[in-house]
Amino acid sequence: MKINTSEFIISAVKRAQYPMDGFPEVAFVGRSNVGKSSIINSLTNRKMLARVSQTPGKTRLVNFFLINKEFYIVDLPGYGYAKVSKKEKESWGKTIEMYLTGRQQLKRIVLLVDCRHKPTGDDIMMYEWIKHFGYDVVVIATKSDKLSRMNLKKSEKVIRETLKLTKQDKLYFFSSLNKVGRDELIDHIFEEPVHGLSEEDTTQE
Known part of the structure; x- marks a missing residue:
């Protein structure tokens, strides 16, 4: 699959602002410093499509980007940033939960983890949350350029054991800097949920 066009549509605060055109959706979620905006920009080949904040935890809205029309x-709010109040953390959690609950257009969730570190308690909770809601999930370990091939193997073992992934569960490594394997990753993430839908799936809520 090739991404030809990408455009920002809306930053939504509440459900009523979500697009209602029935197009399928693939959501990205992860810790606030995992490089979520960078990977979205890298996959779409747009440097400034998703804003890369110098202040982790700043994205608090649900951002929708229309791909190939x-x-x-x-882009869901980042979680797990320590330097915010408990009230703010609860607010972000509610924003994510509001989107995940009963969103028929949502076909897959991409959970991002940092390949250099063991998945955190927040990562484990998010993975279990996604599975609880019954969505298909792909795990991507970001910043893979920071590790040697040997350490990437070790990282894969740690991530799979910590999140309790099976051999069938999807785990990919990617670097937004060198973009190695970008085209293959795009196929893995987007091909099936976009082109494998029935007419019933693409109707409006």
Whole structure:
């Protein structure tokens, strides 16, 4: 699959602001410093499509980007940033939960983890949360350029054991800097949910 066009549509605060055109959606979620905006920009080949903040935890809205005029990338708020109040953390959690609950257009969730570190308690909770809601999930370990091939193997073992992934569960490594394997990753993430839908799946809520 080739991404030809990508455009920002809306930053939504509440459900009523979500797009209602029935296009399928693939959501990205992860810790606030995991490089979520960078990977979205890298996959779409747009440097400034998703804003890369110098202050982790700043994204607090649900951002919708229309891809090829046929599906959405949805950028969910980052979680796990320590330097925010408990009230703010609860607010972000509610924002994510509001989106995940009963969103028929949502076909897959991409969970991002940092390949250099063992997945945190927040990562484990998010993975279990996604599975609880019954969504298909792909785990991507970011910043893979920072590790040697040997350490990437070790990282894969740690991530799979910590999140309790099976051999069938999808785990990929990627670097937004060198973009190695970008085209293959795009196929893995987007091909099936975009082109494998029935007419019933693409109707409006």
